[in-house]
Amino acid sequence: MTLRSVDLRKEPVEAVLDRVERSLGVHLDHDTVVRKRRSVGARTDRSTWVRVERRGLDRIGAQGGDGTASAAALHGIAKPVWFAGVAWRDEAEPVMWLADETGLLPGTPVSSAVAAEDPQLSEEWWASLSASLDALAAQSTNRIATPDTETLTQELVTATIHSVFPGVDTAVTDWCPAHADLNWANVTSPVFCALDWEDWGMAPRGLDAASLWGASLAVPALADRVRSERRNDLESRDGKLMTLFVAAKILGPYAGPEDPRLVPARKTAEQVLQELQVS
Structure with a gap:
């Protein structure tokens, strides 16, 4: 199956965000949603941030899609604290959705x-x-x-x-x-x-x-x-x-x-x- 070229600034993402809320047990503040070409982010009701990314399976590679979670082990670097993550395969397309909950940014x-x-x-x-x-x-x-x-x-x-x-x-x-x-x-x-x-x-x-x-x-x-x-x-x-x-x-x-x-x-x-x- 050929992977569609998708711009998440233009695609409906409500169902994806609903699944993220259920999986992570958070409520997203939809007034704070930030859309980018391949990711969507929003603030949560527990003063954290959730970033959701759409990535083709052909772009996952052998190391998987856990970049944000694995970066939690890095030390001496100014970066957001990682709390939780969830990933699932899209039912209709060769795509993986990845969501990570992190601390809020200092700026x-x-x-x-x-x-x-x-x-x-x-x-x-x-x-x-x-x-x-x-x-x-x-x-x-x-x-x-x-x-x-x-x-x-x-x-x-x-x-x-x-x-x-x-x-x-x-x-x-x-x-x-x-x-x-x-x-x-x-x-x-x-x-x-x-x-x-x-x-x-x-x-x-x-x-x-x-x-x-x-x-x-x-x-x-x-x-x-x-x-x-x-x-x-x-x-x-x-x-x-x-x-x-x-x-x-x-x-x-x-x-x-x-x-x-x-x-x-x-x-x-x-x-x-x-x-x-x-x-």
């Missing part, structure tokens, strides 16, 4: 996924971001990261980079745990907290830093700050490959001609390509 998402203006974040915020990413990278897991729900393998790295930058030596040597969906909608302010841990797992060093950089390119000062804060990651060889990986996604066949990130992504990529040739 609000910084912006949409791609920043359009400088959020004016505090020094404490940047320090907490770096401390969390350093703590995450120092831990271990059998999970494999799934950015954009695709299992991150050497083959995927190579194919993505070569689609825009052919001929680059893409061999990754340093793999470590990453959030794998780090953008401005998945971090909060004024207090830093990283949310949406469904895709975390092993990834090339620098993936998270490069992802946040890519989401900042429309605001040059913000992109420069990300690169400055995560210099050690992004100046490593694997960090440079992840910069090309993210840039290739921005510059690839689905690039929007009006995307303000195109020019800075191309400029940085050309510089990184020169550095890789010299090293």
Whole structure:
């Protein structure tokens, strides 16, 4: 059976939310519902938050769909507390629904996924971001990261980079745990907290830093700050490959001609390509 392309901002989700309420024993505040393309979230009557995701079975992979629950074992990272979860297979489509109940966030998402203006974040915020990413990278897991729900393998790295930058030596040597969906909608302010841990797992060093950089390119000062804060990651060889990986996604066949990130992504990529040739 072919999986339909679904945007949960436009699909009826009442039956799904009803099932979540029964399974988790909560009442959702429907006035607080937030809809995204593949997830829906709402506040509960016990001052928690429930996020519900629709994911195709072909995107679940061998590690299963317990990203948020398994992230509860990670330490030293600013993230919501996980309380409970439920998952079930859709009766009509090759789809799994996953719902996780977590603590409320200490702030609000910084912006949409791609920043359009400088959020004016505090020094404490940047320090907490770096401390969390350093703590995450120092831990271990059998999970494999799934950015954009695709299992991150050497083959995927190579194919993505070569689609825009052919001929680059893409061999990754340093793999470590990453959030794998780090953008401005998945971090909060004024207090830093990283949310949406469904895709975390092993990834090339620098993936998270490069992802946040890519989401900042429309605001040059913000992109420069990300690169400055995560210099050690992004100046490593694997960090440079992840910069090309993210840039290739921005510059690839689905690039929007009006995307303000195109020019800075191309400029940085050309510089990184020169550095890789010299090293």
